[in-house]
Amino acid sequence: MCGIVGYIGKRNAYPILIKGLHRLEYRGYDSAGIALVDDEGALNVYKCKGKVAALEHFVETKNLGGSIGIAHTRWATHGVPNDVNAHPHCSVSENIALIHNGIIENYRVLKDALEANGYTFRSTTDSEVLVNLIEYIRSTNCCTLLEAVQQALKQVIGAYSIAVIERGNRDEIIAARKSSPLVVGIGEGEYFLGSDPASLIEYTNNFVYVKDGEVALIRRNHPLKLVTLDNRESKIDIKQLELSISQLEKGGYPHFMLKEIYEQPKTIVDCIRGRVNPDSGNVKLSGVIDNRERFLRARRIIFVACGTSWHASLIGEHLIENICRIPVEVEYASEFRYRNPIIHPDDIVVAVSQSGETADTLAAVELARKAGAFVFGICNVVGSSISRATDSGAYIHVGPEIGVASTKAFTGQVTVMAMLALTIGKELGTVSDDYFHEVSQALLELPDKLTEVLKLDAQISELSKIFTYAHNFIYLGRGYNYPTALEGALKLKEISYIHAEGYPAAEMKHGPIALIDNEMPTVVIATPDHTYAKTVSNMEEVKARGGRIIAIIAHEDEQVRRIADYCIEVPVVTECLMPIVVSVPLQLLAYHIAVNKGRNVDQPRNLAKSVTVE
Ligand code: F6R
Numbered sequence: 001m002c003g004i005v006g007y008i009g010k011r012n013a014y015p016i017l018i019k020g021l022h023r024l025e026y027r028g029y030d031s032a033g034i035a036l037v038d039d040e041g042a043l044n045v046y047k048c049k050g051k052v053a054a055l056e057h058f059v060e061t062k063n064l065g066g067s068i069g070i071a072h073t074r075w076a077t078h079g080v081p082n083d084v085n086a087h088p089h090c091s092v093s094e095n096i097a098l099i100h101n102g103i104i105e106n107y108r109v110l111k112d113a114l115e116a117n118g119y120t121f122r123s124t125t126d127s128e129v130l131v132n133l134i135e136y137i138r139s140t141n142c143c144t145l146l147e148a149v150q151q152a153l154k155q156v157i158g159a160y161s162i163a164v165i166e167r168g169n170r171d172e173i174i175a176a177r178k179s180s181p182l183v184v185g186i187g188e189g190e191y192f193l194g195s196d197p198a199s200l201i202e203y204t205n206n207f208v209y210v211k212d213g214e215v216a217l218i219r220r221n222h223p224l225k226l227v228t229l230d231n232r233e234s235k236i237d238i239k240q241l242e243l244s245i246s247q248l249e250k251g252g253y254p255h256f257m258l259k260e261i262y263e264q265p266k267t268i269v270d271c272i273r274g275r276v277n278p279d280s281g282n283v284k285l286s287g288v289i290d291n292r293e294r295f296l297r298a299r300r301i302i303f304v305a306c307g308t309s310w311h312a313s314l315i316g317e318h319l320i321e322n323i324c325r326i327p328v329e330v331e332y333a334s335e336f337r338y339r340n341p342i343i344h345p346d347d348i349v350v351a352v353s354q355s356g357e358t359a360d361t362l363a364a365v366e367l368a369r370k371a372g373a374f375v376f377g378i379c380n381v382v383g384s385s386i387s388r389a390t391d392s393g394a395y396i397h398v399g400p401e402i403g404v405a406s407t408k409a410f411t412g413q414v415t416v417m418a419m420l421a422l423t424i425g426k427e428l429g430t431v432s433d434d435y436f437h438e439v440s441q442a443l444l445e446l447p448d449k450l451t452e453v454l455k456l457d458a459q460i461s462e463l464s465k466i467f468t469y470a471h472n473f474i475y476l477g478r479g480y481n482y483p484t485a486l487e488g489a490l491k492l493k494e495i496s497y498i499h500a501e502g503y504p505a506a507e508m509k510h511g512p513i514a515l516i517d518n519e520m521p522t523v524v525i526a527t528p529d530h531t532y533a534k535t536v537s538n539m540e541e542v543k544a545r546g547g548r549i550i551a552i553i554a555h556e557d558e559q560v561r562r563i564a565d566y567c568i569e570v571p572v573v574t575e576c577l578m579p580i581v582v583s584v585p586l587q588l589l590a591y592h593i594a595v596n597k598g599r600n601v602d603q604p605r606n607l608a609k610s611v612t613v614e
Contacts, residue, residue: 001608002087002101003027003073004182005199006163006173008220009190013069014059016192016203021052021071023199023248026256026402028608029073030081034059035088035097035165036066043167045097047072047086068170068220070163070193072099075608078107079124089128091135092119095167096145098134100127101195102159102180103613110155130156134164146217149174150229153215159359159613161210163193176215180612181357181385184208184216184224186238191218196610197241197383198248198400205241209383239383247399255601257403257495261587262454265447267398267408268580271415272443275394281440283422287376287392294374295424298348301326302341302373304333304364305352306611308406308490312413313352314483315579319421322576323439325430333360334614336367343371350376350420354401354409355610356384363614365389378416380409394420403602404609405494407587410487411450411580418443418577442574446581449571453584456568460585463550463566464592467521473498474512475586476505477525478535484579485525488586495594495604505531505538516547523589524564525582527554529575539563550589552582 003024007013017034032055033047044066046059052073072087079085088097104110107126110133115121119132130152138148145166153160159179165172175182175193185192185200185207192200193216197207208224210216214234217225226234253259276283288295301320303313310332317328331341333351337360343349349368353361356379365386368375377386377393380401387393396412422439425431467473473492477485486502493500503512505524516522522542526535536559542549543563551564554572561567568585572578594601 001027001075001610001612002195003029003199004099004101004161004163004193004195005071006069006175006193007190008068008173008218009187010067011190013066014064017069017071018052018056020194020199021073024073024196025052025603026404027073027075027196027610028404028603029075031074031083031086032072033086033088034069034071036064036069037165037167037170038063038065039170041168041170043094043097043165045088045090047088048083049081049086066170068165068173070097070099070165070173077103077613078126085123085125087127089123089125089131091131093135096131096135096138096164098127098131098162098164100130101161101612104130104156104160105158106156130162131164145169145172146174146215149176150215150231154229161195171220173218174215175210175218177210178212179359179362182210184210184218186224189221191224193218198243201241201243201248202245205243206238207241207383208236208238209388241383243400248402255403257405257407257591257601260401260403260408261584261591263399264408264411264584265450265454267412268415268446268450270397270399271412272419275419276440276443278444281437283419283426283436283440283443285394285419285423287394288420288423288427291374291392292427295348296427297346298326299344299346301328301348301350302343303328303330303350303352304336304361304368306333306358306360308410308487309352309354309413311483311487311490312410312417313350314486315414315480316350316352316417316420318480319417319576320424323421323425323431324428326424331364333358333364337363343368343373345372347373348376349373350378351386351390352378352413353386354380354406356381356386357610357612358386359612359614362386362389378413380412404604404607405491405590410583414580415443415446438574439576442577446573446577449573449581450584452571453581456570456585457588460568460588461592463568464589464596468593468596470498470519470521472515472520473500473523474515474520475500475502475523476508476535476538477502478505478531479529480576480579481525481527481582484582484586485523487583488523488590491587491590492593494607495590495599495601496597497599497605498593505535508538509541513541513545516542516545518546518548520547521550522547523550523586524552526551526557526560527570527578527582528572529578536560536563552585
């Protein structure tokens with residue numbers, strides 16, 4: 001989704017802005033642009049459709065001077081991706097340049113009013129309306145740029161993070177946020193601005209997270225100032241972020257996605273560190289223990305999430321219902337927030353989000369809090385909006401996930417959910433000591449099991465060649481592995497653009513079986529569990545209709561080997577953690593098929609990493 005970078009200080013702004021844009025590329029975008037005020041005060045704006053590399057090529061012969069500037073990657077919402085719709089947008093007089101992440105919902109009304117006052121527009125974006133509104137206010141009220149931004153934002157309905165600079169003013173950037181991420185990085189006599197602190201980590205690890213409704217006044221040689229739209233000053237709270245640059249680079253892998261798949265043995269170690277005690281086998285999430293009473297009186301747990309995080313939540317539902325015997329509901333955050341849900345003050349709402357910035361999940365959190373529920377976050381990005389909006393939570397600690405298709409975050413989320421279920425289950429007394437220790441021991445063994453699974457990579461790469469040109473896939477699984485089937489199908493469609501559907505295996509007979517033929521591969525998760533025999537019968541039904549089967553099996557499973565066309569054999573772990581083991585070969589299968597098809601694996605078309613608009 002759109003990315004924002006800004007710089008003001010003593011260095012040349014251009015290289016810093018371009019580096020920042022490259023670091024934000026993972027978020028997904030379709031055009032890029034930059035605005036600089038040079039030392040004479042001239043405002044130079046350059047933008048074009050396509051990748052940041054295209055922008056770099058475009059500006060090669062241009063004036064790139066200036067120690068203040070703003071830059072943007074755009075993910076189209078209002079208007080097609082083209083040069084004109086790319087940001088920055090300039091006001092009619094070309095005195096003010098603005099970059100914007102988010103959506104101005106009432107842009108039509110504002111645009112009509114501006115048109116009535118003689119304003120004309122070059123683009124079809126909502127963002128160009130905002131920059132002209134700022135200019136209109138600034139000229140008619142003869143006010144400062146800060147005041148004009150404050151007054152304009154009071155008229156805006158929607159979500160935004162923005163940054164604004166002005167011709168003739170090389171000393172000031174005005175930035176503001178509502179429901180869309182924005183941080184100010186603090187350097188020595190310089191400031192950085194970004195949608196994601198990770199994009200600025202080579203310059204500083206001191207960050208101020210701008211809050212909703214705040215405007216940042218970032219001035220050369222002045223302390224940072226945060227004010228509300230009503231000009232009340234807010235406290236500056238500097239947070240330190242521990243992150244290394246190597247975590248943001250491919251480290252010799254051809255793609256971030258492959259690197260992240262391979263990181264999983266280590267990310268699980270990081271995820272369980274300090275939470276599963278290797279000596280006693282005890283499991284503790286402090287976010288639960290610190291709010292013990294709240295969890296003990298929970299009548300219901302509601303998971304809210306989107307996409308892969310929603311799939312992980314479905315596994316969380318099984319874990320919590322089995323281990324804690326608390327009823328669980330799993331909701332798409334986007335549906336939950338608009339359907340007037342029944343939320344009791346005794347409910348616990350668990351918001352699951354890798355980025356911690358997903359607009360729908362954030363809105364669901366706000367709704368749940370208003371209804372008096374206790375909100376627990378399971379996020380990856382430290383300091384993200386959702387992690388700050390929740391009452392308590394547990395980070396998954398898997399490090400930055402740059403590939404658009406989520407991999408290590410999914411396995412980290414399921415691992416945290418297992419620890420969540422064990423911690424609550426123990427407090428409630430709903431889990432036996434034997435089962436508690438079986439699962440905690442299995443958590444400790446997971447990293448080694450995943451290392452074993454990764455040895456399947458060469459076999460899966462070969463297998464992928466057979467299925468690269470299939471047009472449709474179906475993924476079947478049951479119980480804990482029904483969500484794994486959904487996730488496997490999502491991975492394939494996201495990065496290879498092959499249509500794929502996940503189904504509970506037994507549901508196949510109620511419709512999808514009509515699709516089965518020799519052309520449509522069926523991926524069946526047939527690892528041992530209490531529905532194993534039923535799943536084997538479903539495989540027979542697929543074979544009887546000429547379907548081709550790729551089966552994920554455990555052990556030397558002769559029965560399934562006789563039915564399936566191809567088998568991928570994974571190590572066995574306790575049933576409730578099998579999704580973590582099984583998801584890895586499914587990630588690899590999707591990855592290799594996408595590579596065979598020549599797809600842009602890390603930045604698939606139309607997708608964004610951090611979905612900060614509804
Ligand atoms: C799929 C994927 C998306 C995200 C979804 C929610 O690979 O990455 O489906 O899971 O957009 O994102 P987060 O978890 O950041 O809230």
